[in-house]
Amino acid sequence: SGKSKKRHNKDTHPGLSLTSDVQTEELAAKITENEKLHTKIFEVTQKSERLVAQLKEKIANLEQEVADNDALLSELNKEHSSKIEILEEHRTMLQAKLEKVNHEFMEARQLYATYGS
DSSP: OHHHHHHHHHHHOHHHHHHHHHHHHHHHHHHHHHHHHHHHHHHHHHHHHHHHHHHHHHHHHHHHHHHHHHHHHHHHHHHHHHHHHHHHHHHHHHHHHHHHHHHHHHHHHHHIIIIIO
């Protein structure tokens, strides 16, 4: 009599069993979709983490290159400043000599004008 009672319950609620089967299938499909999404998220996360690491390394290399170039530029500026200073000193000495020679030339001209004629 227990078997007939179970059959009787199934027969009296046929939609309930169908709904349960549909829900089970939908749940299984959603679980599968969820697993695929988690896998995709994991892969994308891994890829983005590798990309971030590569970009950080590239940034560090470029920052080092900039620092090296700045040091070289500073050294070259110091070297050129020193050369410019020396050249300016030479120019000042040459200007003083030129003024002295011009003065001597003017004096010689005056002497020649006075005694030469």
